[in-house]
């Protein structure tokens with residue numbers, strides 16, 4: 216298997232747009248390094264009375280365009296290089312969607328599946344105790360990501376308030392609605408992704424969202440926050456047929472179509488989508504290779520690689536997850552005419568609505584859900600159109616177009632600040 220390092224992937228991508236942007240070696244070097252890294256050790260009392268020290272990170276990649284923003288992951292395989300790479304992707308994502316924010320990411324090496332709610336709460340609070348002086352509404356604003364939830368965000372908000380003596384809703388996003396959260400945040404990433412797929416469909420002649428879309432098939436890898444809503448909205452917004460879904464334990468395939476809400480009930484009862492009545496079992500690897508119209512990786516990075524790219528048979532690869540496709544795999548897929556909607560374009564809905572949440576918090580306001588959807592639609596269409604037009608005009612892949620536009624905006628802000 217090719218060795219995977221998300222930061223290296225991001226760095227190579229910067230090199231490919233460096234020529235177009237005429238970046239000097241100094242600027243390029245600056246863009247390839249995070250501006251600030253916090254590595255922390257988090258002592259947590261476990262239920263059996265022992266103390267365990269968990270390793271945590273908060274990496275603030277670039278704040279030229281504004282305070283940094285990005286999610287927090289709780290995952291056993293977390294590494295500093297993955298968090299660095301994800302923080303860089305957040306920087307380009309905020310720039311591409313024209314949000315006045317930079318990029319960051321956080322993570323804790325832990326396995327939440329083996330921890331009690333009490334242990335998770337103490338870990339969440341310990342994380343905020345360790346980083347609280349380096350985050351804040353004008354500094355860095357965390358949010359949920361893999362294996363963190365609105366409950367975790369609520370604990371973190373509360374811990375920040377306990378330490379600072381101020382309840383500042385704008386310090387964290389993805390909060391429960393009763394604690395300053397925004398309507399529409401829960402499914403924002405998936406909703407934004409489906410807006411991007413709809414726009415791609417317009418150019419590719421796929422009737423997404425129309426009555427004839429039922430013949431279009433969708434497979435979704437990952438059935439968490441993003442993956443479940445991706446499958447649900449495939450039917451509701453896309454009017455497509457969801458033929459396969461999976462989670463960390465495996466997948467299910469039903470060519471006649473699955474009802475995602477019912478699959479979720481099964482997962483809530485049993486802990487996994489696996490064993491859903493009437494569906495055939497597939498592995499995560501087999502799911503990626505199904506002959507579907509739209510393939511949605513919505514789990515982790517590095518799942519479509521040189522080893523399996525030749526077996527991908529989808530027409531559209533919509534990257535709801537961050538970093539699911541390696542560069543080698545992407546080259547192969549591009550050559551074979553598979554339309555890739557790159558991660559930081561496709562999954563920008565999450566941070567867009569997080570930004571809306573911050574705006575509402577600053578104004579002590581609460582927007583109706585229709586307002587959130589209207590603004591999300593506008594932002595996603597705008598970004599998709601810009602990337603698509605650039606790619607078509609310059610004859611470059613969608614990801615390179617997205618990088619050139621986003622990195623160009625970050626560099627512009629660095630220049631105006633007098634950094635370069």
Ligand code: NAD
Pocket residue numbers: 359360361362363404436437438439440441442461462463464499513514515516535536537562563565566
């Ligand atoms: P989540 O924790 O809610 O769900 C993760 C899902 O992936 C779970 O269903 C889990 O079972 C599955 N999974 C884990 N390991 C797997 C494996 N090896 N094979 C297949 N499935 C596996 O996380 P999420 O918030 O839905 O995030 C999913 C992806 O979307 C991540 O790449 C994340 O960075 C990205 N993303 C999330 C948001 C957001 O708003 N939550 C925004 C943008 C991007």
